[in-house]
Amino acid sequence: MENNLIASSSKKARKLTEAEIAEIEHEKELYPDNKAVGLEALKIVQKHQGWVSDESLLAIADYLDLSVADLEGVATFFNLVYRQPVGKKVILFCNSVSCWIMGCDSVRSHITDTLGVDFGQTTEDNEFTFIPVPCLGDCDRAPVMMVGEDLHRNLTNEKIDEIVAQYRGKD
């Protein structure tokens, strides 16, 4: 039976795109319960929209008949579900123990100097968002970071300059 959950909201759900719906429908087949699909749906929408806006959150809750408060609980639990707009590329920079031993702090300062942003910020040209991450599982080649889907290892200041140049202006 449909739950008919209510949660009055000042904003309106946007319409999910056909591509988003198709992918969410696929996930629905894999789980016994819509509640379990919630996280996958958030990831799908983020993949298509870059982030999860309030309107998207409402749309997913509506579509899956979930409590929007619960879904917000899931979305805010995970650091990598973005509830604020991010730049075209997200830099996930490891500042955990191995990377710290290997000098990630100086690399981090170099990124901040180069891009003019610190953790949690997006460059003015909307190219990069810079976010810390606890571990990327590549400690033997620390310091490491990810840009978009790509992993970059053994970071140095020089390497950062190359990487920034490599990604700047690309979609």
Place this chain on the structure above:
Amino acid sequence: MAKVVIDGKEYEVNPDNNLLQECLSQGLDLPYFCWHPCMGSVGACRQCAVKQYRDEDDKEGMLVMACMTPASDGTRISIEDEQAKDMRERVIESLMISHPHDCPVCEEGGECHLQDMTLMSGHNYRRYDKQKRTHHNQYLGPFINHEMNRCIACYRCVRYYDDYAGGTDLAAQASHHHVYFGRHEEGVLESEFSGNLVEVCPTGVFTDKAFSEHYTRKWDLQTAPSVCVGCSVGCNTTPGERYGSLRRITNRYNSEVNGYFLCDRGRFGFDYVNSDERLSAAVAQADGGSTELENEQVADLLAELKSDGAIGIGSPRASNEANYALRNLVGEENFYAGVADDEHAVGQLILKLSRDSAFHTPSIRDIEQADAALVVGEDLTNTAARVALALRQSVRNKAAELATNNNIPVWQDAAVRELAQHERSPLSILSAHATRLDDVASEVVIEGYAQQAAIANAVAAKLSSNAPAVSGLDAELQAQVDAIADHLANAKRPLVVSGSSNGQVELVKAAANVARALHEKNASPIDLCLVQREVNSFGLQMLVAADNNLGAALDKLSSGAVEKAIVLENDLYRRAAHAAVDSALDKLDTLVVLDLLPTRTTAKATHVLPTTAFSEHEATYINYEGRAQLSYQVHRCANGAVPAWQWLHGSDVSAIVKECSEEAAGFDKLDELLPRLDQFVAGMKVPRQSHRYSGRTAMIANLNVHEPKQPQDPNSVMSFSMEGIPALNDASVLGAAWSPSWNSNQSISKFQDEINGELKQGHTGNLLIERNENGAYLSPEPIADSASNGEFTLARSQQIFGSDELSGRATAIQQRTTGSYISLSPEDAKALGVVQGDAVSLNGNGAVATACVRARIKPGTVTLYADETLDVYALPASLALSKSENAADRSIDGLIISDRYEEDY
């Protein structure tokens, strides 16, 4: 029973419970946060650590959480163990790291479970001197304040709000030290039970917003045991007063009735008591002017009315004493019911069914035990909300059964929920519109009254061939009937619920037929819960003769046969068609109206006598079960009003209770409710003020430096004073619970014979009705419905905030009330050219309601919520509707319904 050893001493405990619960049942002090007597254990806060030993020789032991450890036979634990004590102290220190040091400005201060537990665990010096995390607070509507910085993340709020009460708009958000309990965005908390968050939260995250407006510390409130007058459940409450104004209402535990929880109507719907509009003097009114009456003049007037054979109209919102006093004055033959005629007919049937030995009227606790339930036509969340909350618990009995079969203790809350997933005991709902219980229902059938009655009767016929046969249901409905009958037949404790709010006698007849059919297969009486709309509807029905309905009274008055009438605490314009009331009242030579606030009826009166509100007098009320409960006076009335019975009868409360129990049929056990002073220690009265009550000598020092004498209360066992013997163990006169070291409401455990058990020596009220009649099946009559072309079959709907007269005049509640609205299906709305929010003219007679297009209304039917201005009893059973050019006066924004139709999505 099992034997456990706690700190070297042996205790007899219940092995089905956990150690924390059993320690508390034994009266031992053990700190806890996440555990709640109604919500079981999750082991989240780690506060109730104790040392457990394998056997007598084990000197090492290991730390366990008492709430997660069964109290099985032979268990040996220590609460006093140094390691356990140290752990509890460290745990609370870490929970408190970001807790602000704001107790002096925090409204929880002085009744804070966190304060109590901090002291109890010995954490009295803060070592953490770094920055604390802070949060933004949300606007959560007119009832609840939000102060997230105080949160210790025990998760009790969401476990109550979501898991227990079925709310969907409060959730835990974020993670680690940012965990946040709130809505997805600011806005009104939608659950009708949100006020319990104030009591469930162990600290001051959720506080009572209405109370904030005129805040007073718990110990400075004058309190007494009271009964909520918001509906027919009669929840037990503790109202608190200071400086002559009623400040707040909190829950008062009653194991059979409300347990630990109230609805928001009951908690927030009281401040009409403090209204500037309160009637304060006995007056004679004529030509727009009024002159005050002396007491002798009132007595002469009433004596004259008595000898002239005046008609008396009673009230379901007035006490037994007030109604009895009026009946006594005018004589039984002249005493009429002050309720709508259709409701009166249902009320009389309910009274008859309550004497039938085939049925049993379940208490709220009994309702929670049902393993299959059928609701016939009653929108419980809006008419008897506490019953709806109990039904929501009943569907969890399936989970308890699964847990038991899997050897999981029922108190293991998270495990039991995980195990059960969406498995629920069946709950079937027949209604004219979607209801707030639909999310846990197994069947929801949305139909007009005629079909609802037919379906219920068909269920009865399916269960027993002796029940009246029903024909003409289509295959789809028949399938629903079969499913419902199956659920009920297979249940160990089935329950049938209906009520009088629709004014449809056929619905209650059908519900009774279902219960009777079940009784044929079941030796024990079947739970049949029939609710009415007001606090003393049941008592009024017991006092009034069956034929003396309001229509008969109005006929008599408008015919001119009687020219004098007394109306008791009742606005007749809410009970009958306005034209009929006008034509009756306009003919009168004398109309005496007793009430506490001005109404359209007091405006018509020749004489108005001001009466006291529920917190200003001692009185008894009878709830839907036929349970009579005593409500004590909390504070003195600040103006010249006196209790209605005092105007009408001139005696004190114990005399009138005694007389009522001797004279009125069925009331013989009423006077057993009144405690006698010789039952108390040294014959001393019980103080209404706490032993910490402050500023008594200074309260009016701005006016006069002489301390006035405390007001006397010669007729009560309670005093308006700090002196006397407070209720330390005796809960029969327990206002605000308090026990040494336990300042919060959690102190109630010290007054229970065991956790969730009865109060020690406490009254749970007296059931007045004896079941000694044997009834028969009731033959269905067709329901009048002459909907012809283009007309719509009408059903009524109620609102928890607004349908009740007095609570609807409270300021907090008024922020949640809406104007009249008519719910219609998308198809019908389209045909009428009406969209969401348009004004709709009802039968073209000037009455207007706002359109509320709902996805799940059956085409051809509409439901109408009538606010207090709408002349609802003038409307026929079927309505012609048209779009109106006149806009409705009040919006319906903020209306909380689950199936609002949205065209563009």
